[in-house]
Amino acid sequence: MTSRHSNWRLDKNSEPSGSKPYNRPKRPPGLRGRAIGLWYRDQMAKKRLDQSSLEVENEDFSSSRARAKEAKLQRKKSFEKLKDEKPLGSILLSDQKKKNINILLNETLDMYPSLQSKNITSYEHLSDTEFKHEFLQHIRGNMMENLKRKCQISKYDNEAENERFLDELKDKKKKHAYKQMQNVRNILPSMKMKKEIIDLIHNNQITVISGETGCGKTTQVAQFILDDLIEKGQGSQCKIICTQPRRISAISVAERVAAERDENIGGSVGFQIRLEKVMPRNRGSILFCTTGVLLKRMETDPSLNEISHIILDEIHERDIISDFLITVLKDVIQFRKDIKIILMSATLNSEAFSKYYNEAPHINIPGFTYPVQEYFLEDVLQMTNFKFEDNRPIWRKKMSVGRKREWHEFIEPYIRQLEAEKKYSRHVTNELRNLEYERVDINLIFELLLKLCFSQKNNDDGAILIFVPGLADIQKLSKLMKESEKFPMSKFIIIPLHSQLPTMDQKQIFKPAPKGTKKIIIATNIAETSITIDDVTTVIDCGFIKISNVDTETGIETLNAEMVSQANAAQRKGRAGRVKPGICYHLITKIRYDLLDKFLKPEVLRKRLEDVILQLKMLQLGKAESFLSKLMDPPESKLVQVSLNLLQRLGALNSEENLTPLGYHMAKLPVPAQCSKMLILASLFSCVDPILSIAASLGFKEANQLSVSQDDSDKRKYQLSMGTKSDHIAMHYALRGYEDAEYKYGFCKEFFLSSSILRLLIEMRKQFAQHLFDMKFTSSSHPRSPSDNLNSDNVALIKAIISAGLYPNVAVVTGCKRVPKLRSVSHEKMEFHPKSVLSKEKSFSSPLIVYHTRIKSSSLYIHDGTIVFPLSLVFFGDQFRIHEKTSNDRFSGVSINGTMRFVCTQSTASAIQNLRDRLNQILEWKVSHPGQVSWAEDNPELRILKTIMELITMEDNEDLDLSDYDDN
DNA sequence: GAGCACTGC
Structure with missing residues (x-):
């Protein structure tokens, strides 16, 4: 008993109407077993290749069909597995409620008769509105045609x-x-x-x-x-x-x-x-x-x-x-x-x-910079006599094949050469030989600093710029310097530089240090391009950089310190020669420098592609894969598929990879896809103010700042969340607090917020509000207009809308001993990032968490979360299914996503299903016929939305006992 | 128990 795959794209049929039939090629006779498989694989590959060269509209139908088939198979598999899943909650509806729901459903039948139309993919059934015209013109257009048409304009000359x-x-x-x-x-x-x-x-x-x-x-x-x-x-x-x-x-x-x-x-x-x-x-x-x-x-x-x-x-x-x-x-x-x-x-x-x-x-x-003298790790070791801590001999068995080869072919011979030349002491070559693995060593930086600042021959009055990978390193080095008491404030100005640290006195960073004092800047790669400090004459480059990456298979994003490229090293070195000749210390060996990649991977190979794909759809550039293959460095096909699949699940693209009406709105708003979905829902449910703040924060950055010393900022963020158990609502309260604060500077200081980021976020809110108004979703372009914020104080509703947007990013709390234990719906181990207010939570009234950002660094971290209750997910999730008690499944209830089940009676299940279908009708209708829901009168749309809102609100107020869900 | 850097008429 599967409800139709509903996700308010106006596109339920996966069979594209009017498209050419797919002719399966006939395989040559005589093939057997594996050979048959290989032959079909080659055919598919050939077909894909042929089609990518064709014009936009006929392209790649076979692969989208294959994708749909694959998805169906996956779904079937996950339903099988679902039997072993523990229920994540239960849904209780009183008989009276169910009765009321049924009455309501009967009274609102045929709300939108034209939605029953069969030919739904052609969008011809839509009422004749401005939107229909704009939308159809867009999805039927292609950039080349537009260019041909528009480029006839004669040259301007006056x-x-x-x-x-x-x-x-x-x-x-x-x-x-x-x-x-x-x-x-x-x-x-x-x-x-x-x-x-x-x-x-x-x-x-x-x-x-x-x-x-x-x-x-x-x-x-x-x-x-x-x-x-x-x-x-x-x-x-x-x-x-x-x-x-x-x-x-x-x-x-x-x-x-x-x-x-x-x-x-x-x-x-x-x-x-x-x-x-x-x-x-x-x-x-x-x-x-x-x-x-x-x-x-x-x-x-x-x-x-x-x-x-x-x-x-x-x-x-x-x-x-x-x-x-x-x-x-x-x-x-x-x-x-x-x-x-x-x-x-x-x-x-x-x-x-x-x-x-x-x-x-x-x-x-030709450029003009002063010469910069370069030194490498071997020189620094010689200068400082530094000895690496816990430096065990290389355990070469543990090294990867590539690293092993590198060691034998290049590094070891290089060290031997150094030994033969006798340019460096025995100590240096020993240290290099025993170097277990290359990493950032803060103690080495510290020793080098001591040498630079306190040896007699150094009387350079320029500033020292130190590049480290991340905040942890900035903190460690600052602490070390402070505790050594060798860098008193009277003689040294130490400036940490990181995008999320409050920018202290701006002038201090850029103006030369007063006579008798030395400026030392500890920076991330923000100082490589974004911030230029002219009076730097000495650069210490640790040789590492934090860099985002993405796993091509799974689409999981990572953030780890890696070795810099030669281009980075050259750029860092160049920072020492802006006003006079300078010196650069690379804390890697010369041979390592020579072995570095020339450049970092271009960003397009290191990021997920959802937003890029939406942008290219907006520019009418055709199929994602074929356009992206024209880039200087085309991303891997597998990753394009991962991103396409998500966009299809979100209802932004249909099975032919065209924008749906929803996708069209998503692409128009300058926020991540999932946030624009939230914004549209918020306008329907009349609660735009909080969601505008949340969308702006998720799309840009949180206003919360960090500190170098101790961290009160986490506690303040927790206060801002006001016990809602939601990072997202904390973002909303931060903006609201700032807007309402009489003394804004004091408010920012108290809560460790950046006023410049807050001001930008507020401007973005206005921008989005204007968009929603222009699209006719709201009655006013003002973010806090009363008519679009009737329900903005309903926290349960806000959470439900957040979860509707962020779905399918759901995590499950499995226990809460010292810190909360977390898993994904597919049972990967995850954790709350310590900056999340949820990481400090001791009890969970529901095990369900929705999140926006998940990055793998030292662990797989969820950076932001909101606790939600079953009904929100059941109403807004996909792959809804009703389960009946049978001989092989003792479970009675509903499931979504093929991974999450919830216990309820059959009558509740069917009431929910019917309500859900009706909700999806409203959403489908609304995205293609943009217009506000009138909350003033008792219209059918309103009655459905209100009923859903009431159910969700009621549920949030019931306190559920987590022990029911605990895996232990 | 930990957060490279950017960007959107």
Whole structure:
């Protein structure tokens, strides 16, 4: 007795109507056993290959069908296993309630008659609304077609403007301030290559410009283009967009360039980042924006109409959005022969970009930095006489095959060579030989610091910058320095630098230390690119970096310290040579340095792909797999499938991998997919305020800050959760508290919150609220409008909506001795991350937890959780099924997900099922006919939603005894 | 008992 697989996509049939039938190829006679299997495998592979080259709509039907089949098989398997699952709770409904539900269901039959329509995948049954028009146009469109259509627009040229811009520039050149700026600019290496750069850009559609820090490419190239065109009397044709990977750099570069032009921002130069912009004049202008802004712009303006030049800066960083952009632009230039693309990168990997763009011409600008002397671990050991702790001889049996080979082929011979050269003492080579494994050694950093700060010959007054992987290392080193009493505050300014630590006095970080004191900065890789401290002359690079990764098979994300790449090491070293010659200590051996990878894996290979896939769907780029295969480094097919499967389960994509109405809304909102689902539900249930805060926090970051010394911040977060046993609701209370606080600074200080993050979160809330209003889900664009917040104080309802969004991320509490014990629904061991308020919980009134983020580091941690009750999951989960007592299954009740069962009577089960079906009808209808639910009158929609709300609220108030669920 | 860094008209 399986209820239809309901997940409010308007797409229940997995059989695509109107698609071509799938012709199973006939296998040649004479094959046997394994050979048959192999033959079919090859056929499938061939078919997939053939189809990926076809145009968008017919593509890959066979594999989606295979996927559906696989999913069905999995489901069948899990139902078998379900028999062994202990029930995770029970559902109790009084006879009176069931009676009322049945009356209600009868009275609200045929709420939406057109939903009964058979031809549901074509969406023709939808009422004729603005939304239907917009949606159908979107899912039927494809980017190439749009480009063909839109690129016919003739070139913009305005004589009057041309003249005005030229006169303006001539006048400016006479001004003293402008001339002075010009003198500063003239020193830059890029200035010497101005003509070459302009010519190259002029003569080619694509240009790759490389250059190291200090060459001035970021500030100059856009100005070269603009001034050149103005001087040619073509200023009005010029409209440049220059992207930056970070918000701050977009603003600061714009400010810098405006200053160089003796202007304020908003003239010929502007910037645009999310939630903040100062636009330049329409023509003869340069806009500095973040990569994300450009990508979003392309959703509505794929042909980049009116734009004359796109400059993508810092693409060597290989972040997802930049990688994505260079691929999309490859398509755009086919139709916009007049647009110019300029790719700017560091010298190291610029060749690769040139190659990716079909051997595009490439120009290198020499950089200007002071020389930096490099030392390696062997030198540091010699200097400090350091001895590694617990340094047992290498137990080579334990090493992986690769490590073993590495040791025998390179490292061991290198040490032998050092011994032969006798450049280093016996002590050094012994330590290297006995090094069990390479890791960050805080004691070594400390010893090196002592040497640097207290040996006579060192009278350098520059700052010392230490790179460590994470907060734990910052804390350890700070503690060590403090306890040694060798670094008194009178002589040393010690600055920890980490994105989640409160930024102490800003000026202190950037201004040189007063005479007689030394500045020591202990930083994560935030100091590699995001924060630049000019007066650094000594860098200590521990050689490790924390880096996120993803398991291609399971999709589990990880965060662990790994060895840096040569590019990282070079960047870190470069931080010592900004104002004068410097020194860099790499705490790895020279041979290890040579063996390092050239670059880190690009981000797109280290992240889950749900959001990228939604973005590419929004840009109408066709099948995920075939578009992603065009990237410079295509992600593994298996991982694409994992992400596609989740999006399909969430109801964002249908079986043909097209956006559903729900998916369309999800992709439009700038939050993770699961959060947008929450937002839509919140508007239907009239409780947007809390969910807006939660979606903003999950999509951006929590406002809670950390501290270097002891941690009161966890206790304060616990207070903020107000006993709701939910990190998510704590996020809501943090924002509400901040908004309502009269003395905001004091509030932030008391609760260890970052006011700058809170302010951004509040702006994001407004942005989402505006979206919901524009989509007609709410009656007001104000986040706290009373009419959209009738139920915002109903904690049980908020939790239910959180669980509806975060599903299928469910964890189960299995016990609670010292700390809560946790497992996933598929029985993996998990833990609450210590920052979660739930990690301190002693008793659980329900074993069910929903979460957003799960990362494997030292353990598989859930970073944020909310405790929920069975009904929320039963109403909003998928694969709902009723179980009857039979001879081989003594269980009577319902199950969801093929993994979670709940005990109830048959009559309760069927009442729940019917109510659930009706709820799904409402949700299906609502996402495709956006409109508010009127809470003012007694309409059928409202009566159903209210009934569900009442059931959920009631359940939360019953205190259940955890001992029922304890595995022990 | 522990949290690299970014981003979204």
